[in-house]
Amino acid sequence: MNSERPALRQSSMPARVITAVFAFGILGGGNAAMAGDVDVAPPGRSIGYAFSEIIWGVYETKDAKEECPQGVVALGPREEYKLQFPDDGTKRKVVDTQMVREADVWWPKAEPNQFPFREAGGKIGIGLDLDGKVKPTDFTSPEGRPGIDNQLFRAIGCVMNYRSPGSILNIEKTFFKNVAYDRLMIELTDVDSLVNDGDVTITTYRGLDTMPNDATGNNLQPGGTQRLDLIYGKSLIRKVKAKIVNGVLISEHVDLSLPRAGSTTLEWMRDARFEVKLAPEKAEGIIGGYADIESIYNARNRRWPIHHLAYGQEAPGSVYRALRKLADGFPDPKTGEYTAISAALTVKLVQVRVLHHEKEISMGNAVTQFSDTRAAQPAK
Amino acid sequence: MRYLRNIVNVSVVTFSIAIGVHAYAASQAAKEDYVREPLPPGLQVIATELEGPVFANAEGRTFYRWPAAELRNGNAGEVQGKPTCGNEAYRESAGLMSPYPPGLELPEAAKRPSCAEEWPPVLAPADAKPIGAWTIVDRPDGRKQWAYEGYSLYTSMLDKQPGDVLGTTNLLHISNDDRGFNGVVRRVVGPKPNVPAQFAVYTTITGRSVELHEEWSVYSYDGDARNKSNCYNACLDGWEPTLAGSYASPIHEWTTFERAPGVWQWAFRGRPMYRHLTDRDPHSQDGADVPQWHNVYTQMAPKPPQSFKVKITTIGDTLGDEHGKTIYEYRCTDDALDQLLCDYPEAPQIYRFTVCGGGDPDRCAKTFPYVIAPKGAKTGNQVWGTMYVDPKTGKRATADQPNALNVWTFRGRPLYTFAGRNNYGDKTSEDTNANGWGEFGGRRNGFHAIVYRNVF
Known part of the structure; x- marks a missing residue:
């Protein structure tokens, strides 16, 4: 926070005490103080968080009847193949069957789908109001906020792979916790209060280190350190201004490239904005924005093995056509076709200590030189 | 240069300063030693540039085996005997x-050829006698065939000259994928590397990498003297000497020395060996980021063409062409019981055309264009090369054929770049989006970036 900005700290708690409360939370000494309960200022006016989960926001009810009144999608790659090439004794060729299906994976057409596809419906959806309007196609958030823009949910909300029991969803959750490719982080700087601060900066980085986990292996733990991947992860670094209001981090718009270890590629989210509830040990919330259709299709449907897609009735061509049909953002300047679709990511984060400088690293010379020695040396 | 890469946002460096650089091998010409063992008459061990020493027949044709592995709906390959x-x-x-x-x-x-036509069996004479790990098995047609460690041996119809290893590869970045994703692939067969028991050697694109059996990389330090360590005190915060038992005997290029009273350490070609304590993954090159420290190789792999570059991408260091475009290789095995290759120009090209163009060769040529080689370009090795191809058919062509393209090759297969869009909205030059472009993540039928350093 710069000196001209009015101080927004609401608490009269001395900074020393605030820091102590923060440290108590970090060390897990009992119930961590939640932002909103106690005003806390992080040491050094900065705090880092690593994402422990990033998944597409899909509103789910127990029996799916509310959001998928026709039922979940029943036709995946296997089922569509059987419809397209019935087992009627016809002698068929790989070129005329499998290759045709695979061509529709790598080069799908946006034309109307020949197979029935079930879009999500209902009134409730997860996400943010991206355009400041309340439209007939918008959802209302589970908390009652109108104008929620999330047409991606309409496209994939009834595909099992994106829902809680989904095979790929759960594999991606595991990858996200354990694979460094996905070690996306945010660091908040210029932070005087985790409850109310009108001017903070969010910087995204990729970390290099394994995250501490609990004994189940399912829950990343706060308090670990992370070196910054300033070489291979340099292109993932973004900066965006934000404010903290009643413990919720609310950012301005920023384009994000999100690494996905399951496919070892990136998903591009345009005009993304954070709305994340902060606490000293963790954070949780939503990143809303416009998902670039080609990038999310590429990351998911071109890269995941077709058998995994088949397990969750996710037929790539049909998903692509739904994405194209429901796209609502960033029209192509030449064709006018929308290239992106409104979407929401539900995110969970845990606090990490971000190591910026070699001096902060005490693991020996092996790592102290890391950030500036990635490059090659002359051959021997 | 390493500072440039950080400070000036230089993301591409040429091979003269980049490839093989984290390496220590005595020289580019150093060759891997191997454990001598008795061989059947007429068979031999030959040195190859990429895979190290391999078994071969009298004509120098490399031997392969085909271990059984699971696929999604069943098994393929062979069990011993x-x-x-x-x-x-x-x-x-x-x-x-x-x-x-x-x-x-x-x-x-x-x-479509038969399995035995694509992979000719290594036949044994009627009076052949087993020797050591070499045994004789009966083929279904009644002929005798050599086997090594129980696995039947084959040559490849793709190999044309001694030292060719074009049939398949044990390259880590490919063989590590062998969980049915690639199809059931063949393996190059060679003698055991002549290394102490706690070490192993793996084929990587930079060279034959010396590692611990647990697959942790080992390193050497320029600050050491011959058979003498200078890594003590604070240095040991980052490095663990690779210790030898006091009873360990020198093995050819491997020696031991006493780094402290009663504490012995291995050295390779006189260079003391260490493990990097903060390597995050097996086969790592992280330790070589530290000045004066190097991964260790028994032999270096041939360098790619001079015009190729190394690119920094979010997946690691990838190979790039002279324009900085990421270079891709194409992999393919078909879905028959004998799992024949479909990744070379003489094989059916419809698999590749489907992936790169929805069956349209013209779209393929635009989306995954060949990496064009200058006329008359030579590499001087058997790993990187050139060939003429007909882009319409994808098949090998002759130099005088109209529209034939002279293209760079890796292991006898054409190389490609990707002309599609990136996932940054055209803001960066990273174009690895096509990595994994194809069925089974591109492993069974698809394109993969050539990764020189996989950091994840």
């Missing part, structure tokens, strides 16, 4: 690759 790669030319798919059913006519079925 039972050759199955026979004379039958399969015409139909086996349905091993879910979710597609069996019984579909394979592409160019009438011309």
